[in-house]
Amino acid sequence: MLIYDDISSKYIKDIEGFSFNKTPDEISVENFLKEKALRLHELQTAITQLYFNEDDKLVGFFTLHNDLIAINPKQRDEFESLYGWELPKDGDLTQFPSVKLHYLGVDAQYREMGYGKHMVLEAIKIAADISELSGCNFLNVEALESTVEFYNKRGFKWLSNNGSLANMIFKLGEMDEPAYEPIQYDSETLNKMVSRLVMAREELGLTHLAVANLTELEESDIEELEYGSSPNIETIKLISSALGVSMENLLK
Template identity: 55%
Template sequence: MLNFDFLSDKYSDDIKAFQFNDTPDEISVGDFLKEKALNLHRCQSAITRLYFDEDQNLVGFFTLHNDQIRISPRQLEEFEKIYGWKLPIEDHHSYPGIKLHYLGVDKRYRGLGYGKHLLRDVNDIASEIGELSGCNFVSVEALTTSIDFYHKRGFVWLAQNEQFANMIFKLGEIEIDESMRKMIIDPMTLGKMIESLVSRRKELGWDHSYLAQAAGVQEEIIESLEFSSQVPDVETIKLLAEALEIPYNRLF
């Protein structure tokens, strides 16, 4: 059972002891928690909650602030078709939201379900705000290593920039059906992912037949991926990446 408190000076020692993996992604999250979060919290620009276990160990945190979600008309049509979302058509196609600025779990306490617990609290908070002032989405700039984590919990792809995948969760989506499990990635990002796969295949000197056998897919899929405009689904790309020994999150 976790309990929370808001960030304050009294937890400075706990924050200093919070452990992240030594990777560029996690270092940036750690720098935020240890160097920037308190000042933003004091200014009410971004509010941070700290979560503790029954022994009062700091196991995780998240930070929220208000956001405005821009969705193109094409994406609106796609989301309505795939997920059944009903949204008002605004002049600038912008919708109110809450941004999950950062979410982190101490590396010593991972694999215990704490990340899921924190994310449920994020959605509960946003839903409460929505009942009082209007809020359609929770948004997050997901690190490539955490895309699957958010996708499995109902977040859908909005766009990709150099560092992050912009993902959104529509409030009011209580049940996640199988269609929600299918990630829809923008064509530009998919194109880059396919280029990486093709480059790796050629580097290894594999022909289409060999890759198809290694990945457990039909050879026609490999040919279509390289020579036609037909775009494979994300699950197929994952199979190919695994066969080519490319970590999936490095394709983005």
């Protein structure tokens, strides 16, 4: 589970310890987070949210600001034909309000765990909420070549190129509620969660069979979770719900 907070001076040490790969692209993201993000946030020019895992470690961030994107009539008609997007067809209207996903980064040691996917969907939800209060049609991003497929899988469409970057747009209103992709928990975290479930079961005086009856699982499923070597997150969720133990408490 990820917890977020706005960037502030109290997180300076966390930000300084945020780890990037030393490629030219990542160096530019690092420079933004460590040198510019806080100042721009305080000026309300670009808003940055920091995301922390269950161990209070900073695992990622993203930055948003208001934007306008240019879509000519031909492109507008193509988007309508390909994706069913409805946009105003006033002849002189070629710019549309958008929220820009200015930067998004995941600490190098926490990649391939689903955090980036989670944060993109959070950004989509924020932009969708904004669109209900103020005119806004898109969430847009300038994607590196290496991330184009990542954004494409999240529903972003190619608009144009800007040098080595691809301008991509997500049409707000295309999703009623973004489907969050599950975060991948490492084995150490899963084992810690199981240990706390065992403690909760024992404190309640429940046998494996009693827990199985509460969850409609088999008694062998409970035993496999507690004694096996590969804990299953879905089984953990079922048992924690039956025992009245929140996932937040399991992850503390």
